Amino acid sequence: MIQNKERFLANVASRLSRTEVLTERPSRNWNYRPQDKTLTDKTQDELVDILRDQCRLIHTELIETDSSGLPEVLAETVAAYGGGPLAIWQDHRYDAFGLREQLATWPNQGIDVHEWDPSIGHDNIGIVEQANIGITFSDITLAESGTVVLFSGEGKGRTVSLLPHKYIALVPKSTIVPRMTQAAQRISKQVQDGEAIASCINFITGPSNSADIEMNLVVGVHGPVKAAYIVIEDR
């Protein structure tokens, strides 16, 4: 439902010296486009270098591995973060990257794994809130800022990256792009193609933090207090 639109917009239009509300899309002819020449000449390996440097600034551990080493690296990282309970997405990429066996092993070691289950609705939240570590894949990864971009969806609860005490992002190397520009272009193209974009798109850059007390940086306020990215060589 939209309320009060006509009166409100008629006033705005008249302030802009128009007799009627503009209905034709204005053309955007920008004189400047600095984003087209920012980090656009980098190779995928150079982008990993940039991501690695940036992770140091945002208090985020960056670990590099390949598909075969991934289960072990993930198990080590989980152990270093104090083990379970774990919360993960319902996401075919855990299978594609050979993690299913590891996911099955953890419960035998006393580490609970909650896989997001759309059928139980809001009850997911209570379980995820009790998790020690949330683990998700990154849908797009921004090298410049050290950001993982997560699209919410049926098996991809938005709270998995936010409520647990620590957070691990699995970053296939192919998801790494130079900066937010490329992610924005991809999302904008989806919109123009008439596809429905995710109801929640999260750009997450390291653990949560605040400088509200005497400008001292405190890492870990409402969201995770620690974050790690595991970059996976996948091509």
Next chain:
Amino acid sequence: MAMKIGNEKFKDNVNKQMEDTFMRGAVAGAQERLRTRRLDAAEELGNWEEWRSHGEEIRQHTLDHLDYYLQELSENLQKRGGHVFFAATAEEANDYVKGIVKEKRAKKILKAKSMVTEEIGLNGVLEQEGCDVIETDLGEYILQLDDHDPPSHIVTPALHKNKEQIKDVFTEKLDYKLTSKPEELALHAREKLRQEFLQADIGITGCNFAIAESGSVGLVTNEGNAGMVSDLPDTQICVMGMERIVPTFEEFEVLVGLLTRSAVGQKLTSYITALTGPRTAEEADGPSEFHLVIVDNGRSGILGTEFQSVLQCIRCAACINVCPVYRHIGGHSYNSIYPGPIGAVLTPLLGGYDDFKELPYASTLCAACTDACPVKIPLHQLLHRHRQVIVEREGRAPISEKMAMKAFGIGASSNPLYAAGSKMASSVMKPFTKDETISKGPGPLKAWTEIRDFPAPNKERFRDWFKQHEKESGKL
């Protein structure tokens, strides 16, 4: 709390704030850090001037076509199942939110930092309805606990408080027993607020930029509190100032990058979220109901005027962080939730000259604000324009300026008076003069010489010197 934060006179506020040495030290230190971080972030990015110019053209284009983009935004959000309410006034906005609260029988409302809800005084309205309204940004949470102490900065609202003061507030209000270490204080707030998040009926956020092409609302935080507020309660309400909108995700990206670099020197903050309507049928978290309240509240009165460029503002506070006047008088002196140069321009436009005519004079017109602005708002020129309007159109120049101008008018329009006055100046001021300067001036000079010296009038008048000079060069 509305936009105006107190009833004291500007001068009284300034005098009181100037006594607060902790605040002045904190402000100076924070300005220094934030300013340096911004400059480093700009240098690292490269082509900063080109980015600023792009930011400026995006903001100008959007304002020039604001009716189109607001229409597009509202229709796209509706397609995704969201509700849109256009509010011409603060009252309309508050009534709409109140209506939702009543319908949901909501008791607990969680908020993420939002300047526009401060401006319209939403918290007070909801508290009167018997709701428990909880701010979740750490800075705002501290201020709210401290009996609603007003914010003094638009990005770090509790800047004027030190950690001991914060510890005292926590001890008194939250039964806190630990030290004044920021980590311990923040952890305590985390634990307290986590419980509140899980019990909240309604979440209210502001909006950094709405995205017209998709009907999305963009939120920028470091703490992750906006995510909590939008993910957990079943009903979400976003309140946005009507100018806070961009055409597409491409412009969103540019402005977010300018905002985070200019505000805190980060390439991006920890959490940037684009929300598009309520959760879908397949999803298990996120709100089932999503409302967007688009607020005018005086903004359209600025559109199409010589002050339109102030609506380009992206609320980064870069101008505040470089202002020499803010550095000395602090945020509370401005008596508005919008302090510093942007506040001195915006507050009188939204709140009128009756209450805020002094603010455009709280500036040295040094233009540091204009140079710092990531979207190139000519702030010092707008401040100067305010002064012209106050004097010419409103006929209410400050009394001291009026008296000085009147005295000068009388003195300068009469030949004998001017001659007598300029001859006497040197000897009249002699008792106050030491080493060619006046450091304790009388009457109207007092306010000036309290903080700096004033040059003594020259013993020889220009007219006398000129006559003598011509005589000596043989022209007479």
